[in-house]
Amino acid sequence: MLISKHCHLRHLALLFILSSPSLLFSPSLAEDGKALYTLYCSACHAPDGKGANNGAFPPLAKSPWLGGTADRSIQIVLHGLQGEIEVPTDKDPHKIYNLVMPPQGGALTDPQIVAILNYVRNSWGNKNKPILLNDVVKNRRATAARTSMWQGNELLKKYPIQSNTSAPIMGLISEVYHGSWKTRPDFSKLDPDATYEEHKGLISIANAGKLKSFGMVWEGQLSITKNGKYTFTLDSDDGSAIYINDKLVTEVKGLGGMGRAKSGQINLSKGLSDIRVEYFEYTGEEGISLTMQGPGMKSPLSLSGTKPKKKKARRKPSIPIDPPKNGTAFYRGFIDGSTPRAIGVGYDGGINLAFSADHLGFELLWQERFYDGGRHWTARGQGNEPPAGKNIVKLTSMPAWGTLNSPTAKWQSDGTGITKRRFRGYQLGENDRPTFNYEVGSLKVSDVPAPEFDSKGITRTITIDVPSTGVPKNLHLLICNGLDVQEADSPNTYLLGKTMQVEIEANSSVPALVRNKELILPLQLKPGKNQITLRYQWK
Amino acid sequence: MRSLLLTIALLTPLFAAPTQEEFYLREEIPLPEGEVMEIGSIALMPEQKVAVTTRRGDLWICEGAYEDDLSKVKWTLAHRGLHEPLGMFYQDGSLVLTQRPEVSKLTDTDNDGKIDSFETICADWGINGDYHEYAFGSPADKDGNVWVVLCLTGSFNANSAWRGWCVRVTPDGEMIPTCSGIRSPGGIGFNADGDTFYTDNQGVWNGSSSLKWLKPGSFQGNPTGNIFYPNQSDIKPLANQPNDKSRITTERERIPQFMPPAVVLPHGKVGQSPTAVIHDHTSGRFGPFSNQVLVGEQTHSEVQRVFTEKIKGVYQGAVIKCLSGFRAGIIPMRLSDDGTLFVGGSNRGWASRGGKPFTFERVRWTGKTPFEILEMRAKPDGFVLTFTEAVDPDSIKPESFSMAAWTYIYQSKYGSPEVDQATPVIKSVKVSPDGKSIRLYIDGLVKGHVHHLISNGVKSANGGELWHRDAYYTLNEIPD
Incomplete structure (x- = not known):
């Protein structure tokens, strides 16, 4: 080079x-x-x-x-x-x-x-x-x-963020006094029981160590950037006083709760000013708040940290999704309580459901508001969002179609015996109401939910087209898992948990299996079209 | 009269820097009022209708997008409730969409303007609820297949089936795993020869963003999805897993299936988030760049132009900036036969220079050809540049050019600094007899490096300046 x-x-x-x-x-x-x-x-x-x-x-x-x-x-x-x-x-x-x-x-x-x-x-x-x-x-x-x-x-x-890189009050020291007073004592004649450095530079009773019968005195310096008249507003439970450069500015006298705020004014010049605050608590509620307002300050500066910081409720953005008049709303984002391929359907009238295209079943039913897009439609849209409405019932959380070789066999989450389980989509009919289509092995299934607004429920009509050569053995339909299942008084009707019941109508002589938190329907299928009707109803 | 012309000539600076407005007219297409139109895909339909989908899952049809007066565009809502479609094309009366969970065919069977049939063609890849598990889909290839690139879970992991892979979906709905090695795609499409390319974003195992060739069976560089090789039988698993903190040229020696990025889009310098891939099939209706690839750039709100050539079996070539000033981050693009470029975008979750939350725009060629580097071809000892018009031979000398070269660390860490810097020396230059090409003789080309050519001194025969002076050529192979 x-x-x-x-x-x-x-x-x-x-x-x-x-x-x-x-x-x-x-x-x-x-x-x-x-x-x-x-x-x-x-x-x-x-x-x-x-x-x-x-x-x-x-x-x-x-x-x-x-x-x-x-x-x-x-x-x-x-x-x-x-x-x-x-x-x-x-x-x-x-x-x-x-x-x-x-x-x-x-x-x-x-x-x-x-x-x-x-x-x-x-x-x-x-x-x-x-x-x-x-x-x-x-x-x-x-x-x-x-x-x-x-x-x-x-x-x-x-790596915590210091709430104030420049503390409002510099070099602030607090002294705690034990004692019971109904008026502000002469603290100069008392000996403190404890002394603390207040690194946050805020008047706070956090270091008192007691809830009653104590007093505190804080001393530090205020950095004044502009000459002029400053207003200090003091409120406390019980009494308190503020001194600037050894002059009493204002005082909250005697016993009483917050809401007795007193203000006082004082001229200050650029540079450091001494601040001294005295406070005592007799019994009951306790607290102190102090603000300062002055030339060039847009809003009063809080010098106290006692006010229990109200955790601001996180403003979750809300973007309601509602069905159009007489129509149907669809939502295919990530619906909490179902699978990633859930399809939410909201009927005008306050009946809603989520069909899982992964499990080929109706997994969620709910009433009133359909959904809120606020989570998924802002920023990157992480996470699952539950339905917006009420009376949510989670019917199933496993593949809905499967083979049971004995009534006591475990429901297989992988749908044992089914070689192919394939979602094929949906068609919209009147008022945009959907018919879901899917294949279970060689069976072609159409699954039609219909909202029942009067009786508060959903009627689900399942049509299974069975080829003459392929009548499946031991095929079952999972109607519910995860809820307490009981037979109801009316025939072929079952209580699912506390709020839902289902009535089963099938061309079958075999009753549904009621097992531990499971309701399973054995399917006795014939070549050609077989129909099953399930009537879900909120109680 | 003569004095008037003279006055105009004097007032018009002879060497005014070229501006986009001279060559391309960019216009915003009005959107339906009150709607959040974060456009994720565009399809061109018969009768000059244009379909768009939004990230929220709406499907709209636009009429009038080709008209001179855009104030009269008409929008029709065809459906609400899709799952973040990022790829759409029109086929035989239907729209074929790549949605996050599936490829589906949407049809308006009763012609009332609303979609009423949603046929799921293929849903064989995994999704687990992670927002970053995006699926970008191509138009149909010559066999009718839709190519889908599947982003990694969170852009780092392969927690669901086939994450980090490109799959082809046949018209029958069969899913054919095609390439491993994908990280975080932004778009997918074809070049003029029908080969499939996608853009992949800077991140783990991607030192920079780039345009990549999805040669079936190839490995695209990110090993995270390699866990799925055993789940298929058509493609042989890699003989070796890649080494961390290496270089792509080094790993290509160890892994024959390793397909190097065709054209690196240097991070920061050229862009930060490449997206759509299309090519100019309009035979000149969109200007002089016939058959070249256009790439969208989300962060910089730009469209960039890519020239490629195939050397020793791999694609390589140069990226040159092209269009800028779009109003949001570009996601999809479509170029119509008449040369209208449609561009849609959003900046939700990923910032962009264009400050609007979403946009739909079109670009048309004014008919004026910019003086521009049309092609940059590698030679064993340099490059050949072809220009859109003849150059001023007096301006062509070695000092009119400068070159820097570098590469990136191939590593499991996120991105890479530019490393192994080299300064190739332009020894001599030669102008072709027609003045449209020049040959650069260069010492010190480096295999595998990005070669940044700056053509500061080049003038056209008419004294014009280049619209864009920077070209970034990725020299995967030095031709013999």
């Missing part, structure tokens, strides 16, 4: 390297983080870090996932991330994402990861310590054996 051919150049180059030690330790300098980010990351996270497609993908700008330890960021890049994660966005501070970030550890070199992360962690309002090459090397080594992506909650367990 050039250098080896020209010795003087080699010496020059050596000199250059020796005089630039930073080059030796930071090869990341050679990589352009912004260019790499644009190339590999911006498709999903957007060039401005706000998440592609108006935040349909997680933003990196001001994301707490990037803050604090570099390990969390490095691990996400190396091994990927999936499952539900909460990332605050401009519009929704609790936005839930459920996507997949593929692992990049195999695709990106260590210097590339350093460059990308240093760009991302220090752009769009993010500010973090630079990552060094060794940080990535160490992380890669430590998790070399890992072959799966991180799950969101798993990653957070290992």
